[in-house]
Amino acid sequence: MSEQNYTAVSIKTLKGLDAVRKRPAMYIGSTGSSGLHHLVYEVVDNSIDEALAGYCDRVDVTIYSDNSISVVDNGRGIPVDYHAEEKMSALQLVLTTLHAGGKFDNSSYKVSGGLHGVGVSCVNALSAWMKVEVFRDNKIYFMEFNRGVPKEDVKEIGTTDRKGTSVTFKPDDKVFETTEYSFDILSKRLRELAFLNKGICITLKDERPEGKSHEFCYPGGLSSFITYLDENKTPLHPQPICFFQAKDGIEIEIAMQYNDSYIENILSFANNINTVDGGTHLSGFKKGLTRAINTYVSNNNLLKNNNKVELKGEDLREGLTAAVSVKLPNPQFEGQTKGKLGNSDIMGIVETSVGEMLGVYLEENPQIARKVVDKCVNSAIAREAARRARQLARRKTIMDGGGLPGKLADCQERDPSKCEIFLVEGDSAGGSAKMGRDRTFQAILPLKGKILNVEKARLDKVISHEEIQFMVQAFGTGFGKSDEDDDGFNLSKLRYSKIIIMTDADVDGSHIRTLLLTFFFRHLPGLIENGNVFIAQPPLYKIKAAKEERYAFNDVEKDSVLDEWKEKKNLVIQRYKGLGEMNPDQLAETTMNPETRSLLQVKLEDAVEADRVFTMLMGEEVEPRRRFIEENAKKVKNLDV
Numbered sequence: 074m075s076e077q078n079y080t081a082v083s084i085k086t087l088k089g090l091d092a093v094r095k096r097p098a099m100y101i102g103s104t105g106s107s108g109l110h111h112l113v114y115e116v117v118d119n120s121i122d123e124a125l126a127g128y129c130d131r132v133d134v135t136i137y138s139d140n141s142i143s144v145v146d147n148g149r150g151i152p153v154d155y156h157a158e159e160k161m162s163a164l165q166l167v168l169t170t171l172h173a174g175g176k177f178d179n180s181s182y183k184v185s186g187g188l189h190g191v192g193v194s195c196v197n198a199l200s201a202w203m204k205v206e207v208f209r210d211n212k213i214y215f216m217e218f219n220r221g222v223p224k225e226d227v228k229e230i231g232t233t234d235r236k237g238t239s240v241t242f243k244p245d246d247k248v249f250e251t252t253e254y255s256f257d258i259l260s261k262r263l264r265e266l267a268f269l270n271k272g273i274c275i276t277l278k279d280e281r282p283e284g285k286s287h288e289f290c291y292p293g294g295l296s297s298f299i300t301y302l303d304e305n306k307t308p309l310h311p312q313p314i315c316f317f318q319a320k321d322g323i324e325i326e327i328a329m330q331y332n333d334s335y336i337e338n339i340l341s342f343a344n345n346i347n348t349v350d351g352g353t354h355l356s357g358f359k360k361g362l363t364r365a366i367n368t369y370v371s372n373n374n375l376l377k378n379n380n381k382v383e384l385k386g387e388d389l390r391e392g393l394t395a396a397v398s399v400k401l402p403n404p405q406f407e408g409q410t411k412g413k414l415g416n417s418d419i420m421g422i423v424e425t426s427v428g429e430m431l432g433v434y435l436e437e438n439p440q441i442a443r444k445v446v447d448k449c450v451n452s453a454i455a456r457e458a459a460r461r462a463r464q465l466a467r468r469k470t471i472m473d474g475g476g477l478p479g480k481l482a483d484c485q486e487r488d489p490s491k492c493e494i495f496l497v498e499g500d501s502a503g504g505s506a507k508m509g510r511d512r513t514f515q516a517i518l519p520l521k522g523k524i525l526n527v528e529k530a531r532l533d534k535v536i537s538h539e540e541i542q543f544m545v546q547a548f549g550t551g552f553g554k555s556d557e558d559d560d561g562f563n564l565s566k567l568r569y570s571k572i573i574i575m576t577d578a579d580v581d582g583s584h585i586r587t588l589l590l591t592f593f594f595r596h597l598p599g600l601i602e603n604g605n606v607f608i609a610q611p612p613l614y615k616i617k618a619a620k621e622e623r624y625a626f627n628d629v630e631k632d633s634v635l636d637e638w639k640e641k642k643n644l645v646i647q648r649y650k651g652l653g654e655m656n657p658d659q660l661a662e663t664t665m666n667p668e669t670r671s672l673l674q675v676k677l678e679d680a681v682e683a684d685r686v687f688t689m690l691m692g693e694e695v696e697p698r699r700r701f702i703e704e705n706a707k708k709v710k711n712l713d714v
């Protein structure tokens with residue numbers, strides 16, 4: 074087809090919803106689980122727009138047992154009057170034409186409408202059926218569609234004193250690879266939307282067997298978000314600090330709170346989308362924060378006794394949890410996953426507003442300001458200590474020669490894509506692993522006892538910890554951010570494509586595994602994101618009959634072997650308490666040999682939840698940890714983070 078023809082044809086097809094059905098991924102990102110859930114967000118976004126325009130304060134989402142979904146709001150209701158120009162009702166227009174929304178509301182831009190922002194018509198096109206009820210002018214209107222095609226014109230079916238819209242749809246299984254909704258995925262996003270748009274109450278109800286229900290109402294908005302994120306942390310000041318500014322069509326909302334940890338956790342959003350890669354609004358926030366605190370420090374002469382320290386941006390963000398949300402017309406989402414806000418004017422606007430508002434806040438709240446500044450000064454001192462510790466660690470490595478830890482039993486292969494390293498607790502298990510491995514491509518690093526709980530330690534401590542130094546040296550990647558005398562973390566220097574945590578299947582083993590995962594999550598997250606971290610799955614039992622033997626990796630498997638072998642005599646069941654109890658051949662066969670083992674890959678799907686869970690598991694507070702372990706006792710056997 075010629076270029077010209079192609080354009081003509083593609084414009085024509087774009088008009089119809091056919092285009093959506095032919096290339097669904099272009100409109101909703103994918104036809105997998107993510108696209109399936111996107112359908113719900115697309116409808117909910119319309120309700121949120123009604124709320125932001127001031128007409129709606131309630132959205133009820135229901136998952137039915139056939140995995141159809143309804144989204145009901147109490148907004149104005151989609152208009153139903155006849156549209157002379159288009160020769161159909163407004164309702165039909167909205168539900169069958171791409172980007173029809175704008176035809177009604179030119180005055181205000183739509184704040185939500187998401188990454189794809191394609192509208193309900195798209196959801197309609199990708200649904201086996203859709204039923205829409207509109208409650209408007211004391212009447213109930215109804216319209217039904219199959220795969221986006223109207224069954225008949227809109228009709229009046231009754232009277233009501235309600236107002237709003239109810240959209241019920243069933244995703245087309247001819248389009249989607251899966252049509253099973255996840256309560257947790259929907260729940261996470263709806264909660265986030267409720268935090269981001271205060272005053273809206275969102276409910277989620279699961280009518281499938283054993284379904285749950287949630288209600289998300291946060292009058293505190295972003296401030297409640299911070300409280301939720303830091304549920305298990307100890308705050309430095311009682312309430313999150315909040316700012317709001319609406320100017321020149323741009324809204325900026327910020328909530329922030331310092332806690333006694335060393336972790337920086339700043340979330341950013343643009344038009345209700347989580348910008349995971351930050352962007353201009355986040356940069357503006359960081360600059361404004363740095364400016365406000367440094368100005369306060371110098372105006373009040375607070376560094377006079379510490380005149381050697383210099384406060385850097387990162388010092389001012391240690392132990393800071395913050396959410397930055399901007400709403401703007403024409404957001405530019407950049408980067409491979411469109412997770413970065415690109416609008417350049419936003420940077421200066423956010424910087425100025427944070428600089429001014431936080432400046433005023435600090436002057437007006439000297440007690441809190443003093444605590445914050447003390448914390449920042451301490452973190453600057455610790456940063457300097459960390460730098461020295463790192464220098465020391467490097468010098469030691471160079472003196473040790475070769476830069477590899479002495480107790481590493483390295484492999485012969487040098488191509489990282491073929492190499493694996495096992496992190497093993499203790500020398501006895503280390504010994505079995507060394508004998509059981511295939512030394513051509515498998516390396517063993519035995520670790521001594523429990524490694525440092527990094528959740529409670531500052532960077533200088535982490536860097537000085539010997540076992541952590543050994544790991545980082547063995548991996549070859551370096552560690553942390555780059556500075557004057559260190560290159561920091563560099564994934565391309567990784568010496569093994571698989572880093573395998575191999576601990577005993579007991580309480581201690583699982584503690585060490587959690588400590589290691591916490592270390593990876595906090596200090597080498599690049600390895601988790603790149604899929605390099607794995608958990609070995611050693612068997613829990615060996616069951617022996619006369620000549621045969623079987624391994625069982627959990628109680629269910631053990632019971633099924635016992636059941637299968639109930640006729641046999643002299644069964645011996647051995648419960649492995651440690652890896653050291655297995656002989657090297659057994660360890661190799663069950664846990665190490667790629668042909669016969671099974672590995673669990675560590676994934677990071679929900680960073681917000683992971684942060685909360687790690688803080689809770691590794692932090693000071695005992696009660697939430699006890700509750701979590703009780704609630705998750707069944708799942709813990711297969712800890713897949």
Ligand code: 0RA
Nearest residue numbers: 119120123148149150151152177238
């Ligand atoms: C077009 C125009 C107006 C509202 C809507 C669409 C609308 C769409 C959805 C989808 C789900 N809930 C919704 N609520 C409203 C403006 C209506 C007016 O001007 O009265």
